[in-house]
Amino acid sequence: xxxxxxxxxxxxxxxxxxxxxxxxxxxxxxxxxxxxxxxxxxxxxxxxxxxxxxxxxxxxxxxxxxxxxxxxxxxxxxxxxxxxxxxxxxxxxxxxxxxx
Numbered sequence: 001x002x003x004x005x006x007x008x009x010x011x012x013x014x015x016x017x018x019x020x021x022x023x024x025x026x027x028x029x030x031x032x033x034x035x036x037x038x039x040x041x042x043x044x045x046x047x048x049x050x051x052x053x054x055x056x057x058x059x060x061x062x063x064x065x066x067x068x069x070x071x072x073x074x075x076x077x078x079x080x081x082x083x084x085x086x087x088x089x090x091x092x093x094x095x096x097x098x099x100x
Contacts, residue, residue: 009056013075016052020045020083038084045072045080 022043053072057064 005060012052014020016045017079017082017086018036019048020079021087023048024083025087038080038088042077042080043084045083049073049076049079053090 020041024037024046027035027040027044028037050069050072053068053075054064056062057068062068
């Protein structure tokens with residue numbers, strides 16, 4: 001059994017957060033804000049996180065157990081939270097820097 005490498009997982013989680021931000025922004029432009037962006041961010045984060053978790057387990061030869069799926073769902077919520085509020089804070093900071 002392969003040991004999970006957290007030093008590898010942290011950059012993967014960061015990349016998933018960035019990808020979630022990008023995909024949600026594109027979907028917001030395409031749907032013209034007809035869908036609630038927080039729900040879109042949650043759905044995109046879950047799909048990306050579960051997919052990345054399954055791919056990581058497959059590559060590393062880790063058996064997918066119920067607690068790894070639960071952990072991936074929890075990480076998905078954290079990614080969605082970071083994507084929802086991280087982008088807004090980044091845009092707010094950029095606006096503040098431009099005005100000063």
